[in-house]
Amino acid sequence: MPDAKYPFAYNWQGNGVTRWLSWLFESDGRFLAPDLIAPAIDSEAGRAAVDYTKSFFDKKFVSQNSSVKSSTLAADLWYSQTTAMVSSGAFAIPDATKTLTFEWGATFAPRNVRAAGDFGGNAVVATAATKQPALAALFLDYLTQQEQMRGFCAGASLLPTRRDLITSGIEFAVRPELSPVFVGQASAVQATDSSQVASPSMSKIITVLKDQLEEAFIGGRSTQETIAGITTGIAAATAPAK
Structure with missing residues (x-):
């Protein structure tokens, strides 16, 4: 593709970082153990999810300013035709219909070991x-x-x-x-996925994911260091208050 143009953007900016978990779930992984307290991301599936999503930046499939702490939303990159595709939800349909002047459509999300989806909403x-x-x-x-x-x-x-x-x-x-x-x-979306995202500690875990994945995507942190950082952060987030 031409310089400054990219294949796609992923909508994991800000608290939308929880959408990264879809890649983990698609590899049949978990970030919390079945007790919904202990961290469980240090696994083959966890490493695969970090490796794969890190490669988006390494291979320039996505722009550097589309990482999780970016102030530029993925949809805006698509609207400006900086990217050819965007990962987004049905909620974007009305706005995209009003904004875009070119023909566009939608297709199914990727899958690995299984399909997965974002457990979001209000x-x-x-x-x-x-x-x-x-x-x-x-x-x-x-x-x-x-x-x-x-x-x-x-x-x-x-x-x-x-x-x-x-x-x-x-x-x-x-x-x-x-x-x-x-x-x-x-x-x-499976019950085993939604039960983890509904953890009472999720607001703290979101901060952990943002900090660690940002370093992995644009800070050069290795996959193993990222997994270790997420593991430590989740353990602290779910620890009983003293």
């Missing part, structure tokens, strides 16, 4: 201390019913958490022909 919660527990429960029940969730996800280009909606499919209001690609990807 939570709707009711606090345990609410003065209206019955009303809060009723509201949450309403939000998660099939009709409400289908309408919300279709209108906002988001993916459902209900399995029956993944099975039956959702047709996005914008670029509906792309819906099967993204809805199908949602089924790649």
Whole structure:
């Protein structure tokens, strides 16, 4: 490709660094042990995931300013035609449709030992201390019913958490022909993956991943040093408070 042009960009900037975990899960690896406390990334799968994603920068498949601590979002590199492709989610469809003036489409995410996906999104919660527990429960029940969730996800280009909606499919209001690609990807998220990402220590683990992967991608840190740094960082993040 011409200088200053790159094959793709990956949307792992900022707290989106959790999207890097898809590469780990695709190698059938873990970052937390089954007890969801001990670090488990020091494995063949962990080393493979770091090695492979480090190679994106070494081989100039991605630009140096698309690393995890970059202030430039992957989508912006694609919009400016600095990259030919971008890894992103269904949430980007409306904005891309309004922004881009060239023809574009979507295809399935890569897979290794198995398929995997990003476990993201925003939570709707009711606090345990609410003065209206019955009303809060009723509201949450309403939000998660099939009709409400289908309408919300279709209108906002988001993916459902209900399995029956993944099975039956959702047709996005914008670029509906792309819906099967993204809805199908949602089924790649396994319970063993989501349970790790839902760890109460995840906010601290995110900082560990950002620091260590940044050094690996653009700081020249070796794969083994990176794995050791992530392992130490996770152990500290999940240690009981003193």
